Amino acid sequence: MTAQLQRADSRPDTRAEIVSHEPATGAEVWRGPVADVDETVARARRAWPSWAAQPLSTRMELLRRFANEVRKDAEALATCIAREVGKPLWEARAEVDSVIAKVEVSIRSYAERTAQRRLDSALQGAMAVRHKPHGVLVVLSPFNYPAHLANAHIVPALIAGNAVIFKPSERAPATGEMLTRCFHRAGVPAAAIQFAPGGPAEGAAYVAHEGIDGVLFTGSAANGIAINRRLAARPDRMVALEMGGNNAMVVWDTPKLTDAAAIVVQSAFATSGQRCTAARRLIVKDTMYDALMAEVKALADRLIVGAPFDEPAPFMGPVIDNAAADGLTESFLYLLSHGGRAIKHLVRTHETAPFLSPAIIDVTAMAERPDVELFGPILQVVRVSDFDQAIAQANASRYGLAASLVGGTPQEYNRFWANVRAGIVNWNRPTIGPSHAAPMGGVGLSGNHRPTGFYAADYCAYPVASGEMEQPRAVIGVGLR
Numbered sequence: 001m002t003a004q005l006q007r008a009d010s011r012p013d014t015r016a017e018i019v020s021h022e023p024a025t026g027a028e029v030w031r032g033p034v035a036d037v038d039e040t041v042a043r044a045r046r047a048w049p050s051w052a053a054q055p056l057s058t059r060m061e062l063l064r065r066f067a068n069e070v071r072k073d074a075e076a077l078a079t080c081i082a083r084e085v086g087k088p089l090w091e092a093r094a095e096v097d098s099v100i101a102k103v104e105v106s107i108r109s110y111a112e113r114t115a116q117r118r119l120d121s122a123l124q125g126a127m128a129v130r131h132k133p134h135g136v137l138v139v140l141s142p143f144n145y146p147a148h149l150a151n152a153h154i155v156p157a158l159i160a161g162n163a164v165i166f167k168p169s170e171r172a173p174a175t176g177e178m179l180t181r182c183f184h185r186a187g188v189p190a191a192a193i194q195f196a197p198g199g200p201a202e203g204a205a206y207v208a209h210e211g212i213d214g215v216l217f218t219g220s221a222a223n224g225i226a227i228n229r230r231l232a233a234r235p236d237r238m239v240a241l242e243m244g245g246n247n248a249m250v251v252w253d254t255p256k257l258t259d260a261a262a263i264v265v266q267s268a269f270a271t272s273g274q275r276c277t278a279a280r281r282l283i284v285k286d287t288m289y290d291a292l293m294a295e296v297k298a299l300a301d302r303l304i305v306g307a308p309f310d311e312p313a314p315f316m317g318p319v320i321d322n323a324a325a326d327g328l329t330e331s332f333l334y335l336l337s338h339g340g341r342a343i344k345h346l347v348r349t350h351e352t353a354p355f356l357s358p359a360i361i362d363v364t365a366m367a368e369r370p371d372v373e374l375f376g377p378i379l380q381v382v383r384v385s386d387f388d389q390a391i392a393q394a395n396a397s398r399y400g401l402a403a404s405l406v407g408g409t410p411q412e413y414n415r416f417w418a419n420v421r422a423g424i425v426n427w428n429r430p431t432i433g434p435s436h437a438a439p440m441g442g443v444g445l446s447g448n449h450r451p452t453g454f455y456a457a458d459y460c461a462y463p464v465a466s467g468e469m470e471q472p473r474a475v476i477g478v479g480l481r
C-alpha cells in the first residue's frame with residue numbers, strides 16, 4: 001500500500017504531450033509538447049559559461065527584477081496555482097509570497113555561506129576561498145508547491161551562476177511556465193533558465209544525460225532513491241534530494257488543549273495533508289488522550305473542504321487527482337482492516353472529483369504499522385504511557401523530515417530534541433511551515449544531507465581554495481645536499 005505506487009498510476013501519458021487538469025473540476029488547464037531533452041541540455045550547456053561570467057551583482061540584480069515581475073503577476077500566478085493543484089486561493093497567495101521572499105533570502109544565503117573569503121598570512125601569502133557554479137543543473141519539482149519548491153532550487157542555482165533546466169511536475173506545467181516567464185521578463189537569458197515540460201521519463205533522461213552536472217530533486221523517496229541509484233557511479237554529479245516524510249507529532253502534558261488541537265489540525269490537514277512536513281503520526285500521552293482527541297476531532301469536523309475559489313474560503317481543497325484519492329481511500333481501509341480504529345472516517349465527498357474529508361485513525365493496536373508516506377489528509381494516532389516510548393514511536397520510521405513536541409517541560413523538549421531523528425525539530429509549533437531563513441531538509445529516507453532553504457547555496461556551488469602570491473617566492477629549507 002505505498003502511496004507512491006498508487007500515485008504513479010495517475011500519471012498522464014507523457015510520451016509526447018503534457019496535459020494538466022484542475023483537480024476540483026476536471027477542466028483542462030494546460031496542454032503542450034514535452035521538451036526535447038537533448039536540445040534543452042545543449043542549449044543550457046552553451047548558455048552557462050556566459051551566465052557564470054556575469055558579475056555576481058548583475059545576476060543578483062536580475063533576480064531582484066524577477067521578484068518584481070512575480071509581484072506584478074502575483075494574483076494571476078496564485079490563481080494558476082489554485083486552479084492547477086487545487087489548493088485554496090489564500091494558500092496559493094501565500095505560496096507566491098514565498099516565491100518573492102526567496103530572492104532576498106537567497107542573496108543573503110549566498111553571501112553568508114558561499115561568499116568569497118581571504119585568509120591572509122604573512123608567511124604564506126593570501127589564501128582565497130571562492131565558489132564556482134557546477135554548470136548545468138536540472139530542477140525536478142513536485143506538484144504540491146509547484147512554484148515555491150521549484151523556485152527554492154532555481155533562484156540559488158542562478159545566483160551561483162548555473163544554467164538551470166526546470167522540469168516542473170507533470171501535474172503543474174502551467175505554473176512552471178508562468179514562473180519561467182517571470183525570469184525571462186526580468187532579463188535572465190532564456191537559455192539560462194529553461195522551462196522543460198516532461199514527465200518522469202524525461203526526468204530520468206535528464207538525470208542520465210552526460211550534459212548535466214547536477215540534479216536538484218524535490219519529490220517522493222521512491223523517485224529520489226531511483227535518481228540516487230542511477231548516479232551511484234557518478235560522484236562528479238551534484239545530487240540534492242528533498243524527499244518525503246512520515247512525520248511525528250508528540251503531544252505531552254499541556255493545559256492548553258485548544259491550542260494543541262489547533263497545532264495538530266494545522267500540521268495534519270493543511271494543503272489536504274499534501275505537504276512533505278505534514279504530521280502523519282500523532283503520538284499522545286495516555287492521560288491526555290481522551291481530552292485531546294475530543295478537541296482534535298471537534299476541530300477537524302469544522303474544517304471546510306471545498307474548491308479553491310469557494311466562498312467562504314475552504315480550509316482545504318481536493319487532493320491532486322482521483323487516483324491519489326483512491327489510493328488514500330485504500331490505505332485508510334487497509335489501516336482499518338488491520339487493527340486501526342477510526343476516530344473520523346475518510347469520506348469522499350464528491351462523486352467524480354478528489355475531495356476527501358480529513359480523517360483520523362487510532363493505530364495503537366496495529367501489530368505492524370506500514371512506514372509509508374500517506375500523502376493526504378489521514379492522521380494516524382498512537383497512544384503511549386511514557387516519554388521514552390513517545391520518542392521511540394516518533395523514531396519508528398525510516399524517514400526523518402520533521403517532528404514536533406507539543407507541551408512538555410523544557411527538560412523534556414531537550415530530551416526530545418536530542419533523541420528524535422529529524423532535520424526539523426519544533427516545540428509547540430506545527431511540523432509544517434519551515435522558515436525561509438533556516439535550512440530545510442531531512443535524514444533517513446527524507447534527504448541526502450543536502451538541505452535546501454537557507455543552505456541551498458551550499459549545493460549550488462563548490463568551493464575552490466587558492467593559495468595566491470603576486471610573485472613566486474620559495475626556497476627549499478631542508479634535505480638539500
Ligand code: NAD
Binds near residue numbers: 203
Ligand atoms: P514525485 O516524486 O512523483 O515527482 C517529483 C518530480 O520528479 C516530478 O517532476 C517528476 O516528474 C519527477 N520524477 C518522477 N520520477 C522520476 C525519476 N525516476 N527520475 C527523475 N525524475 C522523476 O513527487 P510528487 O508526487 O510530485 O510530490 C510529492 C512528493 O514530494 C511527496 O513525497 C512529498 O513528501 C515530496 N516533497 C518533499 C519536499 C521536501 O522539501 N523534502 C517538499 C515537497 C514535496
